[in-house]
Amino acid sequence: MTDLPHSPEQPVPARASRFATFWRSDLVWSYRHSPVTIVASIVALALVLMAVLAPWIAPYNPFNPATLNLMDGMTPPNSASYTGRYFLFGTDNQGRDVLSTIMYGSRVSLFVGVLATLFAMLLGVGLGLVAGYVGGFVDAVIMRIADVQLSFPAILIALLIFGVARGIIPPNQQEGAAIWVLIIAIGLANWAQFARTVRGATMVERQKDYVAAARILGVNPFIILLRHVLPNVLGPVLVIGTIGLALAIIEEATLSYLGVGVPPTQPSLGTLIRIGQQFLFSGEWWILLFPAIALVLLALSVNLLGDWLRDALNPKLR
């Protein structure tokens, strides 16, 4: 290959050097030098891919009654069932493939976790920015509400909100709305962490002269918050967001385990664990164990990623 399609002066070297600067940046460097993070990210990525691609890669569709056979129920892992089909992780009492239910279940868990975290982030960052920038009475009211909320366990708040929502929504719509209620409940239970951090960072940033320079010009306070302050407080938000995602997944699992979460027709990992727990003492351990392992791996890997991000973005901890 002597005939290159472009002369050497063409912008290709620039792109290469951009990649090189990315590759040599502190963030990538700290990633490459942390084996735990590399493993965690691979596990997390695998689980997320598995969840997202579930309809295409899952060996069975556990929610299609046509493919279910009750005679396949309670098949132990790694063995052929009564009808001669093969199940790697075994089946539950209704003959559903445990591996497939885990794939579909982590899909629900991730969906709820990600949306709930995004909701909490939006609410917390917004209120935190306003509290930190406006200060005074507004700040005092917002932060006292956050303090009150932080003095209860998040799961209790979520339960409370979930209960109230049940009372409001008519029974025939409850099943369809359950997942959204869950997202709002978990989101509302977790906004205070974001608000606290963002408020602190905003109070630091608003004292800086670049904000004063914009205020001198009479730039709208809303624009100052959005364009000047927000980009400078996002670092810690990213960290809490990642760790918060792991928490939200666990909270969702807890709620579903308690039976107040997603309906059994659309089971999440927490629902699967609740179902499996009924069969633990009768010897069918696999129905509980595999979803539990999946939940632990998911939460742990996301949490480790968050920890790494926190350390990597904070040079003082290195």
Place this chain on the structure above:
Amino acid sequence: MTEPVLSVKNLVVEFPFRDDVFRAVDDISFEIMPGEVVGVVGESGAGKSMTGAAVIGLIERPGHIASGEIRLKGERIDNLPEEAKAKLRGRRIGMVFQDPLTSLNPLYTVGRQLIETIRTHLPLSEAQARQKAIDLLAEAGISKAAERIDSYPHQFSGGMRQRVVIALAIAAEPELIIADEPTSALDVSVQAQIIKVLKKLCASHGAAVMLITHDMGVIAQTADRMIVMHHGRIVETGTVGDIIRRPREPYTIKLIDSIPTISRKEGEAAPAPAAANDDRAFVEIRHLVRDFELGRSAFTRLLPGKVEIFRAVNDVSFSIRKGETFGLVGESGSGKSTCAKMIVGLLRPTSGSIHVDGHDVWAGAHGHRERRRRVQMIFQDPYASLNPRWRVADIVAEPMKTLGIARNRSEVQDRVADLLTKVRLDPSAMRKFPHEFSGGQRQRIAIARALSSQPEFIVCDEPTSALDVSVQAQVLDLMSALQEEFGLTYLLISHNLAVVRQMSSAVGVLHNGVLVESGPVDAIFDSPQADYTKMLLDAVPDISKVA
């Protein structure tokens, strides 16, 4: 021949990075004789503090001494184990740091810290140590030392605290004291006293001093010999008088030339206003007052009760003619920054008025609009005044876009390029982020942003205090050139009297919120009337005052 107290030979301090090695101190050698005061001067990054840290054995990781040797009274100390080094510190080498706020432990009384230091190093009883501590404090110029010894650090002012730190450094009768920027965090008037105390105490206790500072004026008044450092190397050494009067190296000559002095050179006149034909006041400040309420939180504010009020600016009046530079000087807490904030519209005055070009800048929406079109500000710290997440092009374009001077994209870009050229930066700088520039370059970007809204009046709040002297000279030159080109009016706020003398045609002196004196610059500097101004002018360390 007497033996030197400190002898440094071919010292190299290196910081290994991921890809390469940074040499902070590069092959330097010097000696300090007993009782001698040696000044080490240089700009930021010259390696002067690192040299001090190497001598006392406190280089922060991953930095380390790569080669060379350090001897204290002929005994090698750079390769001692950590424990032995710790014993040297305080006992044989005392240290005075820059910030007296952080170098004293806020949880212990001053006396306890002194007594502990004394008893660690000297075989004295508690009572004897206490007596010695009181004597030391008295020597350091703290009145009623016997009563104040049981006070906590926060009960002392900055200058007093630095006296305590000096007493602490001298407590164990060390042979050498390393003072790293001992007066840089202090006001001019306090600075002069502290230099005197440091010099007197070291002389009476026979300690040699290694005085590290960026301020040539301080060295001129204090040191016997000086070492000029640049990029980790020694540029020049000699007696203070020799170097200041007859510098040999080009770098030293440039450094000394760029230091503004408070006394005028011969044949140099005060800067004349650019548009002297217009005698009308362009900026008129009348009876300006600003009060602050002290210590009330949002909820307690709702309760009735007595409000404690602190008057930061008290009845300040002055006026500035068009094209003129008015210098406002004062020490920290004098209210000069509060004045600036009220003029640019960041802080509402409690009473009084500010007129710019005939418009009351605090009179409703109309006043605000007129102010925004005419007034801009340059800030002290170029590291905080530029949004780190914005590209230079967006930073400079913001004022013109906000005020609607240019909306069209290509027009904005042309204007930004033009402004960057005006402040002597390459227009390609607009695609970069602020962190890619040095302090001086950032301050130029800040100036370009200020010019972006085509102002007539610019408030400069300590525009060069965060910069090195040589950079300061460039920025001041640029400001003067732009003033001439655009007919700008400046309000120059500074604690640096020399800068004010060089730049302004009129000057006002603020003290505790009161304007004690104002008038033409030469009249104030040459024949000050107020006692405070006299004291201030006497206290300024200046290279022309070399002994």
